Amino acid sequence: MREVGIGGAARVSGVHVETIRYYERIGLVVAPPRSSAGQRRYGPVELRRLRFVRRARALGFSLDEIRALLALGAGGHACAEVRDIAQRHLDEIGRKIADLERMRATLAATVALCAGDAAPDCPILEALSDTEPVAGG
Amino acid sequence: MREVGIGGAARVSGVHVETIRYYERIGLVVAPPRSSAGQRRYGPVELRRLRFVRRARALGFSLDEIRALLALGAGGHACAEVRDIAQRHLDEIGRKIADLERMRATLAATVALCAGDAAPDCPILEALSDTEPVAGG
DNA sequence: GTGCCATCTGTAGCCGCTACAGGAGCAAGC
DNA sequence: GCTTGCTCCTGTAGCGGCTACAGATGGCAC
Numbered sequence: 001m002r003e004v005g006i007g008g009a010a011r012v013s014g015v016h017v018e019t020i021r022y023y024e025r026i027g028l029v030v031a032p033p034r035s036s037a038g039q040r041r042y043g044p045v046e047l048r049r050l051r052f053v054r055r056a057r058a059l060g061f062s063l064d065e066i067r068a069l070l071a072l073g074a075g076g077h078a079c080a081e082v083r084d085i086a087q088r089h090l091d092e093i094g095r096k097i098a099d100l101e102r103m104r105a106t107l108a109a110t111v112a113l114c115a116g117d118a119a120p121d122c123p124i125l126e127a128l129s130d131t132e133p134v135a136g137g
Numbered sequence: 138m139r140e141v142g143i144g145g146a147a148r149v150s151g152v153h154v155e156t157i158r159y160y161e162r163i164g165l166v167v168a169p170p171r172s173s174a175g176q177r178r179y180g181p182v183e184l185r186r187l188r189f190v191r192r193a194r195a196l197g198f199s200l201d202e203i204r205a206l207l208a209l210g211a212g213g214h215a216c217a218e219v220r221d222i223a224q225r226h227l228d229e230i231g232r233k234i235a236d237l238e239r240m241r242a243t244l245a246a247t248v249a250l251c252a253g254d255a256a257p258d259c260p261i262l263e264a265l266s267d268t269e270p271v272a273g274g
Numbered sequence: 275g276t277g278c279c280a281t282c283t284g285t286a287g288c289c290g291c292t293a294c295a296g297g298a299g300c301a302a303g304c
Numbered sequence: 305g306c307t308t309g310c311t312c313c314t315g316t317a318g319c320g321g322c323t324a325c326a327g328a329t330g331g332c333a334c
Contacts, residue, residue, distance in 0.1 A: 007311060017312085018292060027289095037299055039312055048266060060240050064245050065292070069202050069262065079251060079257045079259040086248045088262050097234055102185045104230045111223045114216060117193045122216040125206065131187060144280060154281085155323060162322095174330055176281060200321070 002044060009042040013050035023053065028063055028070075060082055139181060146179040161191065165200055165207075198226055237240035 010017045023029045032046045042050075049070070056066045065085055072078050072085075113123035147154045160166045169183045179187075186207070193203045201261075202222055209215050250260035 005312070011203060016292085019290085035299095037312090039299075054181050056215045057290090059238075059244050059265075069265070071277065073259070073262045073266075079261075081258050082261050083251050086251075088246060090244050090248060091140065093237055097237045097241065098147050100230055100237070101199070101329090102233065103183065103195075104227065107196050107227050107230065108224060110244070111220060112218050114223075121218050122210070124216075124219045125210045128196075128206070130212075133174060142280070143282095153323085156321085158282095159322065172330090174281090194321090197334070 001043045004047075006040050006042070008039075008051060009047060012047050014054045015050050021049065023050075024062075026063070028067055029053065059089070060093060061085075063090060140178045141184075143177045143179070146184060146187060148176075149179075151186050151191045152187050157187065160187075160200075163200070165204055166190065173258060198222075222254075236262060 003045060004012065006017050009015075009020060009033055011021075015023070020029070024031050029046070029049050032040045036040055042101070049053050052070070052073075053066055056069060057063075068085060072082050110124055110127045113127065141149065143154050143157055143185060146152075146157060150157075152160070157166070161168050166183070166186050169177045169179050172178055189207070189210075190203055193206060198206070206220055219274075236239050247264045249263050250264065
């Protein structure tokens with residue numbers, strides 16, 4: 001028997017115990033069989049699924065996207081749909097990066113105004129209070 | 138009187154009506170005076186504060202950071218502290234960008250595996266299920 | 275006076291967990 | 305057989321930062 005309890009599953013999959021239960025509760029992963037005393041027992045199939053979810057989360061997929069990916073994996077591999085989900089997510093990552101880079105540029109420029117501590121009023125606070133719009137905001 | 142109601146304040150500041158009330162509720166902005174009928178009236182000072190919060194949010198500051206910035210602005214301008222908060226936030230933006238760029242690289246490489254639709258099994262799902270660790274995960 | 279928007283309070287929902295409380299199971303040591 | 309100390313159980317509430325209602329007034333135009 002290569003079955004493990006929820007703690008072992010957490011160690012093997014890298015998903016926290018509470019998170020595993022959470023995923024089960026919201027129906028993201030299927031409830032595993034239980035021992036006679038009612039404790040969850042995870043076999044290779046369930047562990048593989050948990051790893052899948054952890055990897056997809058690490059790539060920033062939402063739980064809904066992961067749900068869709070799991071369904072596509074279980075059904076007959078609609079490869080084009082998988083690609084579509086992944087590509088859309090990739091585009092969104094790009095948008096997030098662009099947003100953050102705009103923030104960084106604006107904020108860096110603002111911080112640069114405050115070179116030392118010899119200023120009369122704090123230029124950072126001034127910049128945040130000014131009437132002109134902030135770039136990217 | 139250049140005072141406005143909460144709707145006008147929302148238009149002028151760019152902060153939604155519900156969000157203004159939310160900010161007041163959590164004590165981020167001071168409750169403005171009320172009209173005789175109990176409606177909020179915003180003057181230039183309050184509007185300036187709302188704009189400040191909106192700008193800072195647009196730059197990704199958390200509400201707690203903004204609270205600190207507002208306190209520093211109200212008190213005697215501890216410019217070094219302001220700079221400190223801004224610099225730390227800048228560092229965190231950098232970390233987020235780096236995380237997202239790692240995600241993007243990994244995901245792009247994975248999507249690239251699925252060039253067309255002639256593959257036997259979906260390489261994206263395969264990559265997510267494999268045992269080797271995902272880069273950056 | 276009547277229509278209609280703005281405003282009021284209060285509460286519940288979103289995402290993706292995380293952190294409890296208060297109990298039961300289980301393996302090892304004495 | 306009994307204690308010790310971990311694991312596991314269920315259920316609920318909290319986080320940040322809003323957003324979306326419901327149901328009741330306010331205020332102004334026609």
